[in-house]
Amino acid sequence: MYHARVSTRSDLSLAERKRRLVSDELTEAALQLLALKGFDAVTVDEIVAAAGVSKRTFFRYFASKEDVVVQFLADMGADMRAALADRPAEEPPAEALRHAVRVPVTTCAAHSERALRVVRLILRTPALLARFLERQERWRDELAEELARRVGRDVGSDLYPRLAAGTALAAFHVVLRRWSESDTALDPVALLDEAFDLVSPALDPAPGAR
Known part of the structure; x- marks a missing residue:
């Protein structure tokens, strides 16, 4: 049900492509953990560890x-x-x-x-x-x-x-x-x-x- 949203538009800037890539990786890691362990059992710390990013980066993309x-x-x-x-x-x-x-x-x-x-x-x-x-x-x-x-x-x-x-x-x-x-x-x-x-x-x- 979920997949990385890959844009084929050539006019996207490098920064925007990077932003989407990080967002996709965070989404993938979070959904896998949430689905496997249950919503209440997963912490943001676990999500960022699985995605290989900082907690600060997570909150740059998602509020929760x-x-x-x-x-x-x-x-x-x-x-x-x-x-x-x-x-x-x-x-x-x-x-x-x-x-x-x-x-x-x-x-x-x-x-x-x-x-x-x-x-x-x-x-x-x-x-x-x-x-x-x-x-x-x-x-x-x-x-x-x-x-x-x-x-x-x-x-x-x-x-x-x-x-x-x-x-x-x-x-x-x-x-x-x-x-x-x-x-x-x-x-x-x-x-x-x-x-x-x-x-x-x-x-x-x-x-x-x-």
Whole structure:
């Protein structure tokens, strides 16, 4: 479920590339420790030791160990919105949303053992679950804005964009829970496709519907 965010943009400065590299290394070390030992059992000292940086460096990037997970969740949302924006303009909204939500789920499938630990960490830690649900509210608004742009609707006055985005994210959440409960016995991508097959009829609005 987690991965280093490597930018291919040539216009990034050396300083920015270095900053992202350090941030990625800290995130990787923190998530591995938190997932293996539990949120409450890990200290910032252990995280910086695993990442090979100073405590001062850690606090330059994150205010707390909780913020490491929050930033990771923010990156997931950005990935989904970018994927939705990249879908072909003529593609039905349900299919575009399916592909957007599939991005983090595909990462889970590719790194199933590590991803499972992170998913369980988030779902089983009340403080992190609260932040996860809070982030999903932001994702819904961001996906709704992109969806409204795609279908030519007003996100402020039209119910459809937020309802559709919220439904897609509800499917995402249910799939993560079902997958984590299966102990990776189930394929998360197949689960997502099954979920979207169920909800897709409600995601493609009838022409002119309000």
